[in-house]
Amino acid sequence: MLGVRHHGPGSARAVLAALDAGRPKAVLIEGPPEADGLVGLAAEEGMRPPVALLAHAVDDPGRAAFWPMAEFSPEWAAIRWALAHGAEVRFIDLPAVHTLAASDPTWDDSEEYASEDAGAGLRVDPVAELARTAGHDDAERWWEDVVELRGATDPFAPFEALAEAMGALREAYGHGGHPRDLVREAHMRIRLRAAQKEFGDDVAVVCGAWHVPALRRRGTVTADRALLKGLPKVKAELTWVPWTHRRLARRSGYGAGIEAPGWYAHLFTAPDRPVERWMTKVAGLLRAEDLPVSSAHVIEAVRLADTLAALRGRPLAGLGETTDAIRAVMGDGSDAALDLVRDRLVVGDVLGTVPAAAPAVPLQRDLERLQRSLRLKPEAQERELDLDLRKDNDAARSRLLHRLRLLGVTWGDPVAGRGSTGTFRESWRLRWEPELHVQIAEAGVWGTTVEAAATAWAESQAAAADDLAAITSLAERCLLAGLTDALPAVLHALADRAALDTDVAHLAQALPALARALRYGDVRATDTTALREVAAGLAERICVGLPPACAALDADAAAEMRERLDGVHTAIALLTDRGDLADRWAGVLRRLAGRERVPGVLRGRAVRLLLDEGRFAVDEAARLMGLALSPGAPPADAAGWVEGFVGGASGGGLLLVHDERLLGLVDDWLGGVSADAFTDVLPLLRRTFAAYEPGVRRTLGELVARGPAGPGGPAAAAAATPGFAPEPDERRADAVLPLLHLILGTEVPA
Incomplete structure (x- = not known):
């Protein structure tokens, strides 16, 4: 029984030492049993952690659960060891079909548990409880000292000590845990008994240390099956997906997260002289940012970290000591450099990869193909992408990002670009997050390719929309996304809604989006003839209905109508091929400027617009003022x-x-x-x-x-x-x- 804390480099090294010593024929790991058929992919060349097992409901892809694993996760270390030594690997946790059917599926087994006698609202952190019992107020530092930074001559000693401590905690909190834990542990025992029948006692179990006392407890198959009887279930699909160090951090909201995934990865990959190697990494990062850091800084920082560890009674300089040394020596007492180190190294932007053989929905496959062909690589680190839409590849990138936004896949967000503000320039802020795989699975119901799915979604929205402003916005987004097949349905719906809507304020709110969309025809090579006719018809109706609609408005309504007035004025200016429409609009502004029943804010605005257009002389504006x-x-x-x-x-x-x-x-x-x-x-x-x-x-x-x-x-x-x-x-x-x-x-x- 190898009870571990998830994502701990010391736990991972201890698991490897124990497996080398015991040489089991089967390794049982806490995780969904449906993933047994996927475990072999962990040995593929294209698999690089951090990765996660993703399970989602077939009929409701948004209902999903993740089981993340990093290179320093004990579970990942056990999988890799078993595959390398020909041992059987099986997952023994509650099946995903039941986990997803629960009202609140979680990403992973959290490090916090509720006791039966303490009430469902109270949560217990076993590590924090053990640290408090040992007289420490910092649970992370205590865990580093007793597990992550210490070696052990007996490979099984740490696990026996943890099992004993968790048994005492469970005893103190009522022999159990959260009701969901009791169900999970019943299933683990059933899977463990099945493995023992097949392999005898030559079996290793890698699971959260909290569960070890429950798995060792004697019980009956009948009692365990009774706990599992009648559990709800849904049809589920599983695969491997890339994960990130940032998503392993506690601040990301992950239940079993850790404070410093980048630091833990360093401890696992650099067991010899980790402090020296860490300071060298930090120096390289700061030098890349043009900060003056020399070899002397590295030497002095290492000495200071070791001295602080000795003064604080720690077996090795930990994250706290190295952070203090970096601040004092390399940062001259300032946190400016330290913030960069925390973001880039302590947490980090490492993004894992999975092999092409991993199962995926067709939409995911099409997106991966487009990413390769457009040279648009997913990255965990946020970056800005500037596009010149006159270039074919940049225009295709823009269409892809806009289509994904239509489908709710938020890989990128448009931002105000640098340099030119013309319509041929576009800027995006990109960051690939693991949750995007769930969004892609959800969007897969609309089609098997990005273009087909976005087209089907747009047509569905056009048929269902009853708000004129919403459907004009949809038309604009379809033009940005280059969805020529969806435009006929959208424009047909737009014409129908515009013909039925008699509210001039609604028409005035809708026109600017259409006028903006007309600008995309030049640079995006999109035919906007039909859209131009709809926009011109809308403008004509506004010219007829606006003067009466502006009469006798209260202050709030007048302020809102002023915004509509500005929007319509800008929109008509974009309809450059309709000189008669511009003249007619100028006549509307003159009527507004001279009507006493029109609120002052609208009369003043009409005069200003006419003055700026050169249709009023300054003398006339002064007379009206x-x-x-x-x-x-x-x-x-x-x-x-x-x-x-x-x-x-x-x-x-x-x-x-x-x-x-x-x-x-x-x-x-x-x-x-x-x-x-x-x-x-x-x-x-x-x-x-x-x-x-x-x-x-x-x-x-x-x-x-x-x-x-x-x-x-x-x-x-x-x-x-x-x-x-x-x-x-x-x-x-x-x-x-x-x-x-x-x-x-x-x-x-x-």
């Missing part, structure tokens, strides 16, 4: 007009800086607002001007501080402010022309 800010206008409505005209990040602040007439109008109106009304409009104005750049706010403050428009007012303030003058100085302006020609690479005129 004067009307909106006249003494007879309600202060709240006037404040809304100001927000619509100069609010947000649309350059309204610079407009006021450079046009003293507009600034004077705002200044005069604000000076005439009564004290009571001023209290009401102040929050709105603060929100408007807070969006300006600090330099713009400072300049505006200087201008209005010098008084109202007129002599000594904003115009005079502009003249007195550095950088502004009533008239341009042509001589000073001409002085910069030679420099501009040098920058532009043009010839200076004679």
Whole structure:
């Protein structure tokens, strides 16, 4: 009975020593028995830990359970030993068909257990309990000292000591554990008896140390079978999948996780002089990040770690001592370098691999083929990928990532790219997580290839969608993913929903997504003719229905409609081949600008949009502003007009800086607002001007501080402010022309 703690290098070495000494004919391992047929893959050349056994329900792939194993896991060490020495390998835990049928399937056997007499809510950590009994408050450090960092002359001594300690704990907590543990242990005993009938006592069992007392307890087959009778079950499929060190860490949420998988892997692979080798790794990492670390730093850090271990009474410098030494010697007392070491080495981004012979759903196989052909390798470490969609391979990568997002496989997320913001540039943040295998299995119900599955999913969503904005978003995503076969169904559904929807706000919310999608036709070589017709029809209906829909709105509805107004304006600008539509939209904005029943924020915004498009002269904008800010206008409505005209990040602040007439109008109106009304409009104005750049706010403050428009007012303030003058100085302006020609690479005129 080799009772271990999962994922411990000392436990793994002890298991190997015990197996070498005992030479069993059969090795029984805690794990799902359905995986017996997969165990031979562990000896394949393409199998590199960390890996995990994945079980998922055939009818509900999202219901899944994992059994992770690292190179330093005792179970993995036992499997590899058995395969190398011709011993039989069998898994003896509760079958996955029952585990997946439970209401809460877990990834693995957790290191915490509940006692029967303590109540179902209380959890007991055996390692923490043993450490506390030994007088230690740090369970991880105690375990390292007594197991991971010590050798043993008798290969079976550590297991006997742990079994005795776990027996005492189970005695103290009611001879058992969680009810699920009792069922699991009953199945383990049944499998153990079957192996003993076949191989006699020449059998080794590798399992969590907590279970050893239960497996040694005498019982009857009848009693064990009674515990297993009537358990729910589902049809399950199992395979090997890659795992990561990061997913073995406790902070990832894994029940049987460890604090430092990278450190444990180092201890297992470097049993001789581990501290020296570790410090050398750290030095290499820091040098790669351009930090000044020399051989002298390595020597001094090793000496300090060994000295700290001696002072603290530890058999060998552990993670705590090496961390303190790195901070003091290589990091000059700072945690900046230490954070890098923790992330890259203590935890690490190691990603395992599995051989092609491992079972997989067809969708997984197609994805692996695409990853190879597109040279898009899955990596555990997060990285950014910049794509130029004018290149065939980058465009294909983009389509793959967008199709996976449609299917709910979140390998990558779009991010704001570096450099050009054109539609031919795209940036992604990628990280491969083990859970993606479950997402792929779930998506497999839609098809056997990524393209077919994404197409089927999109068509299903189009048929079920009853929200216009949702289906326009779906059309945009289909274009990004290059799903030409799905577009007819999506556009048909879009046309139907648009024809039935009479809410102008819904139409205005839907149009921007369609207009954005039209831009993809050029760079992605996608035919958007049908989409353009739908978008144009939608824009026509908005032009008809928007003016009445903007009348008599409250403040919240007006603010929401302002966003819709901006979105529609941008969308119509993208429909570049419809000049008549642009003229019609300008007419809509003129009607909004002149209607008194339209809220001030919308009237002000309409004036600003017309001014920016060159369809209003500054004099006309000033006239409308004067009307909106006249003494007879309600202060709240006037404040809304100001927000619509100069609010947000649309350059309204610079407009006021450079046009003293507009600034004077705002200044005069604000000076005439009564004290009571001023209290009401102040929050709105603060929100408007807070969006300006600090330099713009400072300049505006200087201008209005010098008084109202007129002599000594904003115009005079502009003249007195550095950088502004009533008239341009042509001589000073001409002085910069030679420099501009040098920058532009043009010839200076004679």
